[in-house]
Amino acid sequence: MLAAFLSALTFQAGYNASLVSVGATLLGVAGGCAGSFMFLRKRTLVSDAVAHATLPGVCIAFMVMVALGGDGRNLPGLLLGSAATAGLGLLTVDWITRRTRLSEDAAIGAVLSVFFGLGVVLLTVIQTLSRGK
Structure with missing residues (x-):
C-alpha cells in the first residue's frame, strides 16, 4: 500500500x-x-453559496453548446458558464443585503438554495435531452 x-x-x-x-x-x-x-x-458561507451557484451555469452552458451543435462537454464553455452564474450569485447576495432588510446570512442562504434548486431542475431537463445521457 x-x-x-x-x-x-x-x-x-x-x-x-x-x-x-x-x-x-x-x-x-x-x-x-x-x-x-x-x-x-468570516465569509465562509459565501464560498458555499458561490459553489452551489455554479451548477445552473454549468447546465445552461451545456444546453447552449448542444443547441449550437456542439458536444456540450467543452471544458472552457462549462467553466465560463459556471463563472457567470457564480458572479451573478455574488451580485444577487450583495443586492439583497443592500436593498432589503435581510441580513447577509439570510441572503446567502436564499441565493444558495434558489441557485442550487434551479441547477437541479436544469439537470432534470438535460437528462431528457438525447445528448444529455
Whole structure:
C-alpha cells in the first residue's frame, strides 16, 4: 500500500495516477488558501453559496453548446458558464443585503438554495435531452 502511494507521488504509477495526484495537490492548495482567507474574513458561507451557484451555469452552458451543435462537454464553455452564474450569485447576495432588510446570512442562504434548486431542475431537463445521457 505504501509503495503504491509513493509511486503515485513520484509520478511512476502511470499517467492517470500522476494526473490525479497533481490535480488533488493543486485543488488542496487552492482550497486551503481560499478557505483560510474566507474563514479569516468570516465569509465562509459565501464560498458555499458561490459553489452551489455554479451548477445552473454549468447546465445552461451545456444546453447552449448542444443547441449550437456542439458536444456540450467543452471544458472552457462549462467553466465560463459556471463563472457567470457564480458572479451573478455574488451580485444577487450583495443586492439583497443592500436593498432589503435581510441580513447577509439570510441572503446567502436564499441565493444558495434558489441557485442550487434551479441547477437541479436544469439537470432534470438535460437528462431528457438525447445528448444529455
